[in-house]
Amino acid sequence: MVLGYLTQCTSWLQTTLTEKAKLGLINVLAAGPIPRHVAFVMDGNRRYARRLHKQVQQGHAEGFVALRRMLEICMRLNITCVSAYAFSIENFKRSPEEVEALMTLARSKLLELCQQGDLLQEYSVRLNIVGNVSLLPPDVLEAARKAEEMTKYNNRAILNLCMPYTSRDEIAAAVRSSIDDSIDHNNASISEKDIDAHLMTSKGGSPPLDILIRTSGVKRLSDYLLWQCCEDTQIQFSDTYWPDFGLLDFIPILLDYQRKRWSL
Numbered sequence: 001m002v003l004g005y006l007t008q009c010t011s012w013l014q015t016t017l018t019e020k021a022k023l024g025l026i027n028v029l030a031a032g033p034i035p036r037h038v039a040f041v042m043d044g045n046r047r048y049a050r051r052l053h054k055q056v057q058q059g060h061a062e063g064f065v066a067l068r069r070m071l072e073i074c075m076r077l078n079i080t081c082v083s084a085y086a087f088s089i090e091n092f093k094r095s096p097e098e099v100e101a102l103m104t105l106a107r108s109k110l111l112e113l114c115q116q117g118d119l120l121q122e123y124s125v126r127l128n129i130v131g132n133v134s135l136l137p138p139d140v141l142e143a144a145r146k147a148e149e150m151t152k153y154n155n156r157a158i159l160n161l162c163m164p165y166t167s168r169d170e171i172a173a174a175v176r177s178s179i180d181d182s183i184d185h186n187n188a189s190i191s192e193k194d195i196d197a198h199l200m201t202s203k204g205g206s207p208p209l210d211i212l213i214r215t216s217g218v219k220r221l222s223d224y225l226l227w228q229c230c231e232d233t234q235i236q237f238s239d240t241y242w243p244d245f246g247l248l249d250f251i252p253i254l255l256d257y258q259r260k261r262w263s264l
Contacts, residue, residue: 089169212225
């Protein structure tokens with residue numbers, strides 16, 4: 001009963017809190033230690049849609065709205081890198097209709113990000129597409145490359161859009177690249193630093209991962225940033241479905257991060 005009451009209060013605050021009050025909360029949080037790199041496993045889009053009797057595609061579309069919302073919050077907090085798990089390589093095993101709908105949505109949102117005056121331009125955010133892009137349909141890949149090209153000189157922050165991605169694929173690619181480099185430079189050994197330097201996030205200039213957040217109440221990492229979160233990363237789980245995730249869900253996570261930083 002208490003949990004249900006708290007959930008209702010949080011929902012009410014999400015919808016009634018004014019923009020001025022939200023900005024005030026963000027300014028208060030920004031006065032404390034702020035993580036440099038936050039990653040999101042954007043889970044719960046399909047369950048969110050089913051709960052509201054919507055089509056699955058609508059749940060994914062509202063998930064992109066949530067990503068924009070959280071990216072803007074992170075930029076206002078001066079977080080310099082955001083990573084988002086947009087599409088797993090394993091997701092290609094879903095129904096052809098859902099995969100096609102996700103790819104169509106990805107293409108349209110990538111093209112939207114290319115528009116002048118968009119969030120990435122407003123906050124000078126550079127977009128990195130992180131993953132095995134050879135698996136993307138040609139039109140989606142073209143939109144991805146266009147978005148990367150248009151934001152390549154943005155230098156305030158980074159958005160890593162991970163699609164199609166799995167950590168095992170990233171680590172395997174990093175090992176292959178490390179071996180190639182060792183052969184080219186007649187180096188007989190490969191260290192952890194070599195592999196780390198060849199990770200897709202490292203090549204994109206991302207700082208170490210401070211917080212990894214998974215929404216929807218599921219407590220697993222689902223092959224996401226496994227190497228990056230193996231040391232000094234705070235892993236947080238939220239019961240909120242991703243399309244509903246917002247500032248008030250983020251605040252306790254940031255406060256926990258700040259409490260732990262202050263205790264060092």
